Amino acid sequence: MGLIFAKLWNFFCNQEHKVIIVGLDNAGKTTILYHFLTNEAVQTSPTIGSNVEEIVVKNTHFLMWDIGGQESLRSSWNTYYSNTEFIILVVDSTDRERLSITKEELYRMLAHEDLRKAAVLIFANKEDIEGCMSAADISKYLTLSSIKDHPWHIQSCCALSGEGLCEGLEWMTCRTGVR
Numbered sequence: 001m002g003l004i005f006a007k008l009w010n011f012f013c014n015q016e017h018k019v020i021i022v023g024l025d026n027a028g029k030t031t032i033l034y035h036f037l038t039n040e041a042v043q044t045s046p047t048i049g050s051n052v053e054e055i056v057v058k059n060t061h062f063l064m065w066d067i068g069g070q071e072s073l074r075s076s077w078n079t080y081y082s083n084t085e086f087i088i089l090v091v092d093s094t095d096r097e098r099l100s101i102t103k104e105e106l107y108r109m110l111a112h113e114d115l116r117k118a119a120v121l122i123f124a125n126k127e128d129i130e131g132c133m134s135a136a137d138i139s140k141y142l143t144l145s146s147i148k149d150h151p152w153h154i155q156s157c158c159a160l161s162g163e164g165l166c167e168g169l170e171w172m173t174c175r176t177g178v179r
């Protein structure tokens with residue numbers, strides 16, 4: 001009985017949900033991770049390897065892996081995939097030229113066996129920059145509505161001001177309850 005209670009307690013209260021934060025270099029992944037942690041915009045430099053931090057939202061514990069997005073690092077993203085519950089895909093909304101590469105990376109991830117059960121949050125970042133693509137434009141280009149085998153949500157944000165970040169986390173927190 002005690003063991004069952006302990007397992008239920010662990011499941012509902014203390015379970016850590018693994019998250020990977022991916023996207024092309026310069027998208028704003030590290031800025032987002034540290035905004036979650038400190039509620040401020042921090043100075044970043046390109047990530048070589050990864051950063052990992054625990055983010056707690058209303059008793060929900062997320063272990064977030066922010067993975068470097070430079071081209072030479074993308075082939076090793078898959079070493080982070082096992083036990084991932086959430087993928088946060090960060091898109092630089094001003095980077096029209098490389099949206100096709102983001103699309104390729106997204107569908108490569110979704111086809112990976114280890115990410116079969118993962119839900120996907122797409123952050124359309126840098127929405128503060130004039131002339132950027134809207135979340136709707138990005139959603140259309142990435143053909144998100146065709147994704148039927150993974151829950152997904154797109155959220156526009158600005159990692160510098162923090163606008164939109166809480167809404168994204170809120171979606172993730174709600175999803176932990178339906179898994």
Ligand SMILES: Nc1nc2c(ncn2[C@@H]2O[C@H](COP(=O)(O)OP(=O)(O)OP(=O)(O)O)[C@@H](O)[C@H]2O)c(=O)[nH]1
Binds near residue numbers: 157
């Ligand atoms: N204007 C604006 N700049 C941003 C925003 N988010 C991030 N940046 C800037 O974009 C640059 C890259 O941000 P990073 O967070 O280091 O990008 P990254 O995705 O971690 O890049 P890699 O580690 O190389 O994969 C930095 O100069 C950030 O200050 C945003 O919402 N608006």
Ligand SMILES: [Mg+2]
Binds near residue numbers: 029030045066
């Ligand atoms: Mg980084």
